[in-house]
Amino acid sequence: MSDTNLKKQSLPNKIKPDETGEAPVIQVGHSPHLSNESFTTRRMMIDVLIALLPVVGMSVYIFQLYAVKQMVICLVACLAAEAAFIKMRNKSFSLSDCSAAVTGIILGLSLPATAPWYVGVIASVVAIGIGKVIFGGLGMNLFNPAMVGRAFVMIAFAGLMAASGYESLHTGIDAITQATPLNAFKQMGISTSIKDLFFGLTNGSPGETSALACLVGGIYLCIRRTASWEIPAGIIAIVLIMGGLADLMGSASDWTVLHHLFSGSLLFGAFFIATDPVSSPLTAKGKFIFGAGIGFFIMILRFFSGYPEGVMFAVLLMNALTPLLNRWTIPAAMGE
Amino acid sequence: MTDQPTAFERFTQGILPENPVYRQLLGLCPVLAVTNSMQGAMTMAGAVLFVLLCANVIISLIRDLLKPHLRIVIFTLTIATFVTIVDRFLAAYMYQMSKSLGPYIPLIIVNCIIICRCEVCASKQSVLTAASDAIGQSLGFALALASIASVREILGTGMFFGFRVLPKMWPDWVIMVLPPGAFLTFGLLLGAVNWVVAKKKANG
16 A cells, blocks of 8 residues: 555656746655555565464474365465455455465464364354454454454354364374363373473464474564564563462472463464454554463463463453553654 | 324334334344344244333323323333233243243333333324334334344254254354354344445435
8 A cells, every 4th residue: 555655646757847947846745755665464464474384384294184174274265255255345356465365374273173164164254254354354353353263163163162172083193182281281180291392292273282383483473573572572471470470389280381381372372363463552562561461361261261271362352452552552642 | 293104104114114123223132132042032022012012002092191301200110010011921821931031021121112112102192103103113123133033043053943944964153142143143134234225225
């Protein structure tokens, strides 16, 4: 959008001193006067797709065809839904900003690999339709679309999406026969080794198992400034503090603060879900508070709720607070 | 009083052009709360029909006695009388339904459709007009409840009026019978109705 504006504003060629007989006119357009043309939605979204590569690779390595199937279903359904809704609103047809593709891949990585096809399809249509289009399209949505879709199927198909939905004996894949690490700990107090959690040889949503892959992709995103580092920093800081306090208070289990950090979808959510630029605050301070709030709710949900994991609900809760955080942290303009 | 709508106009307006739910956005509490099954929704619609009809007729009969500053109190007391009758009737003859509708039957007292009709129509017009207005508005309310309840019951349980309409393999969308399903269904249907109305207006 910004480059079309710039082209419209570059008027000076039209007024030539010879024709008017007056001194040359200096035209001043609106700021920004210099803009980085590479910093577009499309470039950011492609960056996210690149950063997701290690995560996708790891999920395919562990869950094999199941992960591929789930991602393809969500990707195709998201693109089809986006195309249909764009058409309904009589907008020119365009999927080229890749935002629907990112939503699809993230959704595919966050659903159980063995969930039936319709779960992915419904989640995708809800994510794009109710999560995004209803609010007026990309940039206007209050909540992270992928998480809206996931929350919908999570409540609609509780049996398929709860912790037991992740376990299946008939897939021929070792990881899926186990309980997810967080559920094993919550139900039976069984702890998983840090090494397995870090490299990701455990059960879970395809995208979340490997902490290493999430860190590699996430740090790439932060270096490219596609994701704001304040958000994951806030989340991790609060998780370290609250997990550390729980350790110090001598909870007699083997589940230490490092387990909290590397298990579940914490790092995946911190780097890829919470950093959605549309549904997170605008200022650095706001972003840090936003991250801290997510970290706080994740730990509260993990400690006290019936669910083993809380990243999705934590992100949605803090999305709802984003306008408030913006109001608190955006400095008043001079004279106001 | 010559510019007041006639009895027939009152009747037809209540059903679609001035539908209490979709066009006036009144009585949304029962719309959201009891529409997870057709049976509950239709019981509620019947209860509202009875209360609205009786209240409108009584208010219309005593309309010359009403004092302006006391009229809302009189409306509420009249409505409360008939709501109590419905509530006790359901508890006596349809115990299970009375249980499942819970507080929403007594809450008809504060259903603003009824106070609105007493104020707009019954306190100003004849008994016949008030009665046809009550029936028209109640039909509009029943239509709205039915539209939402059928979507929610079919998607949420694969059944309609308790009979299976979708194959056994249908995965129940549990969210549709829970509160979020009510908000989503109502919002989407309301959007669709507004879209149709806007389109009609654009076409003249």
